Amino acid sequence: MIDKKNKISSAFYRRDVHLVAKELLGKYLVRKLEQKYLTGMIVEVEAYDGSIDESSHSFRGRTERNEVMFRGGGLLYVYFTYGMHFCANVVTGKKGDGKAILIRALEPVEGLEEMSFNRFGRKEFSQREFRNLTNGPAKICRAFGIGRKLNGIDLGSDEIFILKERKIPGPQIVTSTRIGIKKSVDLPWRYYIKDNPFVSKI
DNA sequence: CCACGGATTGGCT
DNA sequence: GCCAATCCGTGGA
Numbered sequence: 001m002i003d004k005k006n007k008i009s010s011a012f013y014r015r016d017v018h019l020v021a022k023e024l025l026g027k028y029l030v031r032k033l034e035q036k037y038l039t040g041m042i043v044e045v046e047a048y049d050g051s052i053d054e055s056s057h058s059f060r061g062r063t064e065r066n067e068v069m070f071r072g073g074g075l076l077y078v079y080f081t082y083g084m085h086f087c088a089n090v091v092t093g094k095k096g097d098g099k100a101i102l103i104r105a106l107e108p109v110e111g112l113e114e115m116s117f118n119r120f121g122r123k124e125f126s127q128r129e130f131r132n133l134t135n136g137p138a139k140i141c142r143a144f145g146i147g148r149k150l151n152g153i154d155l156g157s158d159e160i161f162i163l164k165e166r167k168i169p170g171p172q173i174v175t176s177t178r179i180g181i182k183k184s185v186d187l188p189w190r191y192y193i194k195d196n197p198f199v200s201k202i
Numbered sequence: 203c204c205a206c207g208g209a210t211t212g213g214c215t
Numbered sequence: 216g217c218c219a220a221t222c223c224g225t226g227g228a
Contacts, residue, residue, distance in 0.1 A: 046220070081221070083211035180220055180221070
């Protein structure tokens with residue numbers, strides 16, 4: 001059982017989006033769902049910065065959808081895409097910035113049977129399904145029960161939070177271009193833990 | 203292993 | 216009307 005006492009506080013998130021993105025690697029994302037804890041280590045993230053990044057939802061200013069991105073660091077921004085998927089972001093920076101970090105992949109740590117049930121409809125999972133539990137942004141939301149109603153939630157809440165502790169002392173961080181976008185494709189704003197088997201793509 | 207296309211809602215031009 | 220910060224199944228090597 002992972003100790004759940006040391007939640008990250010909002011000051012951590014109100015800093016530079018790239019610094020926060022890299023520091024999130026190796027940390028535990030925890031979701032409390034029906035009195036059970038689902039925990040995963042963050043292994044892959046992408047930074048989105050609307051001030052210079054055409055692929056960011058916040059690039060053309062505030063709208064009803066992206067409004068949470070502008071509220072300031074420490075909130076969860078959940079959006080709906082491709083008509084069927086949700087993706088979760090950690091809002092960073094100051095109020096009005098419009099910056100956030102997409103959580104692209106986790107290494108499952110705790111609550112694996114619940115994650116499997118949420119993903120596949122059963123507690124049992126094969127070796128292949130294990131690697132597929134949370135190795136993508138929409139897979140994470142499905143496995144962790146993250147949907148519209150968590151959009152804008154404070155990451156210091158009991159329902160979902162991130163712990164201060166790193167599992168690994170000095171993660172080897174790889175920097176690359178981002179996945180699945182068609183604008184600002186050359187910005188090297190994807191960060192992931194080298195050789196981690198749960199990273200979505202090499 | 204890789205490439206390709208369909209699913210399916212809603213945001214925004 | 217266009218198309219998305221994705222995923223999955225299918226078909227071929």
